[in-house]
Structure formats: C-alpha cells, structure tokens
Amino acid sequence: MSSIAYHISLLIQVSKVAKDQSDHSLSSDLLERALFTFARATNSAFATALTAGKLRLDFSMPENRELWLAAYQYIKSLIMKGTYRTALEWGKLLLSLSPEQDPYCMRLQLHLLALRGGEPQWLIDFYTSPFGVSGGKSVSGRQSKADSHITPSLALAAIQLKDGANARRYLRESMTILPWLFASLFSALNLDAPPSIWGIQARSESEKLFTELYISQCKDLWNTPEATSLLMEVAHIIPPIKADEIAVLSNDEMTLDVVRFIYLDNNPALMRLVPSALLHRENNSDSDPLPPYENTFSYPSQRLVIERGNTGQAGFNRGFDNPLAAIARLFPGFGGGGGGGGGGEGPGEAAGNEEAVNAQLRRGLEDIVRGDGNEEGPENENGAHGQGQRMPRSVAQSLLEMLGWGGSREEGGEGTAGQDGYVSDDGSASEDGEFEDAVERHDRPVGGDRR
Numbered sequence: 001m002s003s004i005a006y007h008i009s010l011l012i013q014v015s016k017v018a019k020d021q022s023d024h025s026l027s028s029d030l031l032e033r034a035l036f037t038f039a040r041a042t043n044s045a046f047a048t049a050l051t052a053g054k055l056r057l058d059f060s061m062p063e064n065r066e067l068w069l070a071a072y073q074y075i076k077s078l079i080m081k082g083t084y085r086t087a088l089e090w091g092k093l094l095l096s097l098s099p100e101q102d103p104y105c106m107r108l109q110l111h112l113l114a115l116r117g118g119e120p121q122w123l124i125d126f127y128t129s130p131f132g133v134s135g136g137k138s139v140s141g142r143q144s145k146a147d148s149h150i151t152p153s154l155a156l157a158a159i160q161l162k163d164g165a166n167a168r169r170y171l172r173e174s175m176t177i178l179p180w181l182f183a184s185l186f187s188a189l190n191l192d193a194p195p196s197i198w199g200i201q202a203r204s205e206s207e208k209l210f211t212e213l214y215i216s217q218c219k220d221l222w223n224t225p226e227a228t229s230l231l232m233e234v235a236h237i238i239p240p241i242k243a244d245e246i247a248v249l250s251n252d253e254m255t256l257d258v259v260r261f262i263y264l265d266n267n268p269a270l271m272r273l274v275p276s277a278l279l280h281r282e283n284n285s286d287s288d289p290l291p292p293y294e295n296t297f298s299y300p301s302q303r304l305v306i307e308r309g310n311t312g313q314a315g316f317n318r319g320f321d322n323p324l325a326a327i328a329r330l331f332p333g334f335g336g337g338g339g340g341g342g343g344g345e346g347p348g349e350a351a352g353n354e355e356a357v358n359a360q361l362r363r364g365l366e367d368i369v370r371g372d373g374n375e376e377g378p379e380n381e382n383g384a385h386g387q388g389q390r391m392p393r394s395v396a397q398s399l400l401e402m403l404g405w406g407g408s409r410e411e412g413g414e415g416t417a418g419q420d421g422y423v424s425d426d427g428s429a430s431e432d433g434e435f436e437d438a439v440e441r442h443d444r445p446v447g448g449d450r451r
Helices: 008-020 023-042 044-051 062-081 082-096 108-118 122-129 146-150 152-160 164-177 179-188 205-222 225-235 255-265 301-309 323-329 354-370 393-402 432-443
Strands: 420-424 430-431
Touching: 008 023, 008 062, 023 062, 062 082, 062 108, 062 152, 082 108, 108 122, 108 146, 108 255, 122 152, 146 205, 152 164, 152 179, 152 205, 164 179, 164 225, 179 205, 179 225, 205 225, 205 255, 255 420, 323 432, 354 393
Parallel strands: none
Antiparallel strands: 420 430
C-alpha cells in the first residue's frame, strides 16, 4: 500500500468527508488506519507507559493533537455502532494522556459511555474518587463547577446497580445544587415539576449550556418508568430549594476546552450558547479544532503553517469570511498582496471591508480581460511580482459574468468580448456555445462519450 494511505492528517480529513457523505464504514476504516499509524510509530517504552497509565502527551504540540482528534472521532464512530464499552475504554485512554488539562473534556462524556456501556460501578468509583467530580466528598459538598452538572448520572448508575438507597441519596444531593437542571429535565420529560424546584431557571449562560448538554445526553436514560418514578418521589419529599443561596456558575467555566468539546459534538442548539469569540477563532480548522492559545513547535516549518493563520499578510484563513476574497485567493496572481488590479492591499488584508474586497476583485478581473498589467502577475506589498502565471482571460471573463458584473465590455476594444462572446486566452472572441462545448469536452471521459 502506498505511503499516502498512512498519512495521518489526510486519513483524518478524508474520514470526515466520508462521514459527511454517510459512508460510515469507510470513515471508521480510515480512522483505524490513522490510529494504527500512530501505534506502529511508537516504541516499547511508549506502550509500557500507556499500559501503566503513566503516559502523558503535551497537547500544545500540534502532532500530538492529531492523536486526540483521531481517537475522538473514532469514539464517535464506536458510539454510532453501539459499542459503548469499547468507546468507554478509548475515552479513558484520552483522559489518561492529560488528566489535569483534559483538553477534549472527556469528563463530560465518560458518564454517558459508562451508563450505556454497562459500567455503573466504575462510574461511581471514578466520579466519587479524589480525582472525580465530588473530590472524594459528598456531591452536595462540592463547589459549583461545570462538571458538577453530571452528578445526576450517579443516581442513574445506582439505579442500574439496583441500589435504591444510594440512588435516592445521589438524586437528593444533586437536586439541592442543580435545581435548574432538574426543572429543565422535568420539562423535557413532560413531567410536572414539584413545588421544590418549580420555576427555577439557569441564571448564567454557563448554567444554561451545561444544563442543555446534560439533557441532550441523558434524557433518554431518565425516560424509563423506574427512573421517572424515583425522580418524582425524591423531588416531592425534599424541601423547597432556595436558588439564591446557591453560587452562580461563572461564565468563565466555558473555557476553550469546553467550547472545543461542544464544537466537536456539532450540536447547533449547544453551539449557540458558547461564546462566539472562542467558537469563531481565526485559526480554527477541522484538522486542528480550536487549538490552544500557546503552541510548542518541533521544527520551523511547523511554526510557519500554524502561525500564519494569525499573521496579517500571510494568513492562511484571512479573507475566507468573504467568499469573493476566497475566490481571489484561489487563482495565481491574486493570492499575494496587490490583488489583480495593482492595489496595495490583498484580499486577505481587505477582508474587513467587503466593498473594498469586491471592488478590488472586480478591478483585477477587468484588467485581465482588457489585457492591462504586467504578465508576470501583480506586485505584492514588498514590490515583488506574484508567483505563477496570470489568470486566463477566458476565466476572468467567465467570473465577471457569473458574479453579475458584466465584465469589461468595450465596443471594438482589444481583448474585450462582444455581447454574446467571451475572450479566449489569446485575446480572440468566441461564441458562448464554443465555451460550453469546451467545458463539455473537458468533462467528457477519455475514449468514450459522456453517459
């Protein structure tokens, strides 16, 4: 098999394309190849440390983030197959790589995998340990933090273990610190909320986010006769909860790691609740979703690729919020500074002014159609000519037509098109039918007619 079949970045991206096209079998296979490539690149010391739970990887290194991304996407693939136990083991692996930082927020996912994977005892042992949610204390003794919004799952775990006493205890403690979550859960289950929690709502955007996240994950698990009856029983016997006495969950809990988790989950209802400044970062991409603020680079060219998304002139992503600026970047002579019309500002730099970008692109296309300018390409901000050949005149004319700008049409002018024609590469006008025939000939398979 060719070496490209084991190019990790390519495998991950093609896997996403396959998933978007509903080819989940191919998507999973490509992810397995990517993970296999990681495995065969390691030595025995890596495997030993991994087995002992002592392996740690630095998330700030871009090459390490590919392992997180491939493993996370594989977990999603396993969930789709219904193999929750295997997905749980992979989730434990990702958490062990950086348990303190937890860059993919596996703590917000493991409780669901454990409940669906038939591991309720592990869930209770983990989340009630000093390392878990309650910090070795009772759930109600925990400070209000983001991961406290998953403590109701401990009651579900106790229900699966047929431990009614602990199920009631976990449920009672959770209701006292998260009344807004249970009020929303009652509403989602079409149950009448009892007076103890009735009317209590989330008070901050952070509380709204983690409440909606938990309900989207675990609503179906609570929608069973055994769970709903216990929910109603406990909610009716506890005294009315005074939400004013509970500390408000700060919006600072919506960290970059949490936003990354929401982004990868790709739930529009949740994504609208996260801070847009974090979600729509300039250097975000599917190959490196919401990278950390600081990077540790292994070689100079890696720094160039990663950091150019944050620079003003060589930015890889700059200008792509404007489709016309994106079009300009796709053609030789427009990718650098100066555009096609000899202006000093390229499409990326003018991205903040949509009218300027549009005018610059139109001016450059019209110059090419008229045959004006240096054939070596426009000059960039340093006075050097752009790399590559200029855009063919026929392509420039077609773009002008497509964008509704009409092109640079001058009666009898050199290098211009008549009303029913386009300008060819050599400056001669041709009929529209010839242009369509050329496109059809280009698309027709070699050695046979189009079918």
